[in-house]
Amino acid sequence: MSTTTTAVPEKLWSGGKSPFKVEYGKLMMWYFLMSDAFTFGAFLIAYGTTRFATNGWPNPNEVFKSYPFASENANAPLVFVSIMTFILIISSVTMVLAVQAGQQMKKNAVVINLILTIIGGAAFLSCQAWEWNHLFHEGAWWGRNPFLNADGTASTTNFTNFFFTITGFHGFHVFSGVIINIIMLIMTLTDTFEKRGHYLMIEKAGLYWHFVDLVWVFVFTCFYLI
Amino acid sequence: MSNEANLHSHDSHDTNHEHHHETFITKYVFSQDHKMIAKQFLITGMVWAVLGGLMSVLFRLQLGYPDSHFSWLEDILGKWWVKDGQITPEAYYALVTTHGTVLVFFVLTAGLSGTxxxxxxxxxxxxxxxxxxxMNMLSYWFFFAASCIMLSSMFVETGPFSGGWTAYPPLSALGSASPGSKTGMDLWIIAMALFVVSSLLGGLNYIVTILNMRTKGxxxxxxPLTIWALFFTAVLGVLSFPVLLSGFILLIFDRNFGTSFYLSDIFVNGVGALPNEGGSAILFQHLFWFLGHPEVYIILLPAMGMVSEILSVNSRKPIFGYMAMIGSLFSIAILAFLVWAHHMFVTGLNPFLGSIFVLLTLLIAVPSAIKVFNWLTTLWRGNIRFTPGMMFAIGFVSLFISGGLTGIWLGNSALDIHLHDTYFVIAHFHIVMGVASMFGMFAGIYHWYPKMYGKHLNNTLGYIHFWITIAGAYLIFWPMHYEGLAGMPRRYYDYSNWESFKQFADLNRFISTVAMIVFATQLLFLFNFFYSIFKGRKVTxxxxxxxxxxxxxxPLRPGHGNWPGEIPEVYRWPYDYGKDGQDFIPQTTPVGEEESHH
Amino acid sequence: MEHTAVAEHHEGGKKEVIRVTIILTVLTIIELALGFAMMGMENQRLRLAIKGAIVILMLSKAFYIVGYFMHLKHEVKNLIMTIVVPLFIFFWFIFSFLYDGNSFKNLKNTYDPYKKELSTTKAEKKEEAKEIKTDEKKKAVD
Structure with a gap:
């Protein structure tokens, strides 16, 4: 048995080294993100299940139709949330650039791109804070749902329950991502990575940050579009 | 600097480990040595096993002797637990719940695969x-924190959570539903959340270590099959525990923030109608069992892996069907994710969906049978050494067969409607999952004790431990099948009010008596364990x-870093027993020129 | 040896990032356009079709983020497999959860006529309630 294996050209699996050519921390980050995907997946699937089990559901376009500094009767569905989406995509792009700069050992580029990413994250969080605040003043909160179903019938509180729980959990991830990025920025500024000779930590932080963006793609679709 | 070079400097936190100065705290408490962490998991798990076993003795006391009064118990446990010398109903449910939670999660998950x-x-x-x-150290300390919180829930005024280890709403979601649903449930859920974090930290580490850190060759x-089994165990944990975490987060919101994810309109006696609407308790069951079923295999797979290894070593024969063993582990791991709703056949599950779940559930019989046949053929005409570890490994196979067969009954939705929530289910999962995994754990302890402590366990005590435990396990759980077939429901406080269950009064007393004897035997094992650490026969x-x-x-007592010099290189698979007239050929022996292929 | 290859790859990396950013932007704009098109649409089948299209767009966005931003596409093939294969569990996870949710709704509508009635006619009452609520809020603000 053992004699018939490992006929692969590079012998990646024969031991003594990583079969994936990655160091353990990055691999661990990948598998952590996979398990986190199941956390979010379970949330979103629970949301879907409840929606399938309920007669009628509010129309998101009637709920999320305002934006900051808008008048009372503003009717601009999808506008504000698309801005939030773009903020997150752009911050993901700057993160990629930071990671690439790290691979080329360009400290200044790392610093600039990390700062941009942090600003993007903070901007997203502020947008979310505004939206939560706005909904709260419309009477929506955990256990309270002022909105009607799309067909005009009464709606259950599960609409707001799931909205606040899942966007809140995502916001918590964004928040911790921002914290991680700030730590990365401090470590870069104090030359920790220069001394270490590599910026592998930033790659891991980058993976986490992209995952946050990835989750938003799903949350955005499930709550605002469908 | 090239990335490739980085990988090496990064991955090999190598030899200089041994030269670190170790204080008592870094060596025994906040240790980062995997061997010490394993012992910490083992001993914490053993403490929980004793507590959990004691709980089962207490509620078996109630079931076996519903009319007797044990006034001395009141002095030990206090008024909340025992009134007039009888376990109170609240205490009974608390005991059943905590027994389940502790044994499933703290003993057979953390204590078994953690160790x-x-x-x-x-x-x-x-x-x-x-x-x-x-992170490995953190994993243990999260488990320790979870243990402390779970233990503290035993002492709150309203008692620990008492809605069953599955924590179904509304008992778990409404504080007003029962005494145990108040502070006890809060502590329960916090403990479980910490436990999930612990097992994720551990699981990620196990997977990455197996993939990335294997030695040359x-x-x-x-x-070894142990490693394969532990690998799939970790994968199951990493993918399924997060789902439980999500379910628990929603549960916390239902408890504390006025949501109704799991609550439909409900009327609570003494409180009145609650304003919840739109939720469904079945959602929680789905989320819970999405973890809950893989959890069964998280418990079982490590035991299977260790048993495979021990059977092969002690029959001096290569394991039969090595690749088939890996394949069946793999298919069990996949199927584990696809069958969760077989726990929910009577919830009003859609029949079409139910039939798919029946099919997938019965498919598990195939890899399980492959494993059983491979174990038996490994034993077949082997040169068997009946060490205590080997006895327990063989006991595992026996229990796995007899418990697994009733699983085929329960997997059929039509039969399950009759058997659901009866003692038949209790008998099934205790034999196949509970006692069998315990046997795997005992086998592992007896087999690797010399490596852990450099001493041997006492063999005579080991044999006594084995024979009483296996006979006791069958005597306790075999009769329960008949009780279940007769329709006796589980989780009832007292059966003496029903004419149809009066016939089982003697049987229940018998089961309770055996349970106490078996529990006492485990104390014998504990004595053996701790005595041998200090006074045991030295391994030479x-x-x-x-x-x-x-x-x-x-070395006999490896230090931190395991090998004093270079890590040995590996040239062959681990099951070269009785090959070419040699009793055994260690993995580190290079393959000879004229060596035969197997 | 390895190093130069990596560096070259990352010189081309910048272009790739720009390309992927543009793709993601375009996909999001299409999603939004579909979302706007869906507003006020009465044809339920067409709505469903559009929702399906949005889900496909969502998955392709996820593909680009994971593949290029998270660099998975450039990893060793076996690593990709270990990430992607377990995600197949989601098919059964999603299908059976939603299927059972739907079945639960049908059961309730069939065997709980009161619930059914409640969920089809109570709208106006709620409207009033809502007005009262907003009135109260105004009072509170005053």
Missing amino acids: FANFLIPLQVGARDMASPF MSMTRL SLNPWQSNTLEWTT
Whole structure:
């Protein structure tokens, strides 16, 4: 048995080294993100299940139709949330650039791109804070749902329950991502990575940050579009 | 600097480990040595096993002797637990719930895979330590925190959570539903959340260590089956525990923030109608069992892996069907994710969906049967050494067969409607999952004790332990099948009010008596364990079982870093027993020129 | 040796990032356009079709983020497999959860006529309630 294996050209699996050519921390980050995907997946699937089990559901376009500094009767569905989406995509792009700069050992580029990413994250969080605040003043909160179903019938509180729980959990991830990025920025500024000779930590932080963006793609679709 | 070079400097936190100065705190408390962490998991798990076993003795006391009064119990346990010498109904439900939670999660998940994954993975794949020793330490301390909180829930005024280890709403979601649903449930859920974090930290570490840290020559098909089993266990945990976490977060919101994810309109006696609407308790059951079913295999797979290894070593024969064993582990791991709703056949599950779940559930019989046949053929005409570890391994196979067969009954939705929530279910899962995994754990302890402590356990006590435990296990759980077939429901406080169950009064008393004897025997094992650490027979041979695997190439009491010099290179699979007239050929022996292929 | 290859790859990396950013932007704009098109649409089948299209767009966005931003596409093939294969569990996870949710709704509508009635006619009452609520809020603000 053992004699018939490992006929692969590079012998990646024969031991003594990583079969994936990655160091353990990055691999661990990948598998952590996979398990986190199941956390979010379970949330979103629970949301879907409840929606399938309920007669009628509010129309998101009637709920999320305002934006900051808008008048009372503003009717601009999808506008504000698309801005939030773009903020997150752009911050993901700057993160990629930071990671690439790290691979080329360009400290200044790392610093600039990390700062941009942090600003993007903070901007997203502020947008979310505004939206939560706005909904709260419309009477929506955990256990309270002022909105009607799309067909005009009464709606259950599960609409707001799931909205606040899942966007809140995502916001918590964004928040911790921002914290991680700030730590990365401090470590870069104090030359920790220069001394270490590599910026592998930033790659891991980058993976986490992209995952946050990835989750938003799903949350955005499930709550605002469908 | 090239990335490739980085990988090496990064992955090999190597030899300088041993030269660190170790204080008492860093050596025994906040240790980052995987062997010490394994022992911490083991001993915490054993403490929980004793407590959990004691709980089962207490509620068996109520079931076996519903009319007797034990006034001395009141002095020990206090008024909340015992009134007029009888366990109170609240206490009974609290005991049943905590017994389940503790045994399933704290003993057979953390105590079993926590111990042996930590102990065996680095030793058997040939690594200095886990990929991240620090996270490994955190994993234990999260488990410890979870343990403390769970233990503290036993002492709150309203009692610990008492809605069953599955924590179904509304009992778990409404504080007003029962006494145990108040503070007890809050503590329960916090403890479980910490436990999930602990098992995620551990699981990620196990997976990455197995993939990335294997020594030279240790290809995946040269891994001992223990490692394969622990690998799939970790994968199951990493993918399924997060779902439980999500379910628990929603549950916390239902409890504390006025949501109704799991609550439909409900009327609580003494409180009135509650304003919840739109939720469904079945959603929680789905989320819970999405973890809950893989959890069964998280418990069972490590035991299977260790049993495979021990059977092969002690029958002095290569394991039969090594690749088939890996394949069946893999298919069990996949199927584990696809069958959760077989716990929910009577919830009003859609019949079409139910029939798919029946099909997938019955499919599990195929890989299970492959494993059983392979174990039996490994034993067949072997040169068997009946060490206590081997006895327990054989006992595992026996229990796995007899418990697994009733699983085929329960997997049929039509039969399950009759058998659901009866003692038949209790008998099934205690034999196949509870006692069988316990046997795997005992087998592992007896087998690797020499490596853990450099001493042997006392054999005579080991044999007594084995024979009483296996006879007791069958005597306790076999009659329960008949009770279940007669329709006796589980989780009832007192059966003496029903004419149809009066016939079982004597049987229940018998079961309770045996349970107490078996519990006392486990104390014998505990004595053996702790006595032998200090006074046990010293291990004189580096390789007391003449085994092929790498852990026996380390010094008698390996320090942090496991091998004093270079990590040995591996040239062959671990099951070369009785090959070419040689009793055993360790993995570190290079393949000879004229060696035959197997 | 390895190093130069990596560096070259990352010189081309910048272009790739820009390309992927543009793709993601375009996909999001299409999603939004579909979302706007769906507003006020009465044809339920067409709505469903559009929702399906949005889900496909969502998955392709996820593909680009994971593949290029998270660099998975450039990893060793076996690593990709270990990430992607377990995600197949989601098919059964999603299908059976939603299927059972739907079945639960049908059961309730069939065997709980009161519930059914409640969920089809109570709208106006709620409207009033809502007005009262907003009135109260105004009072509170005053």
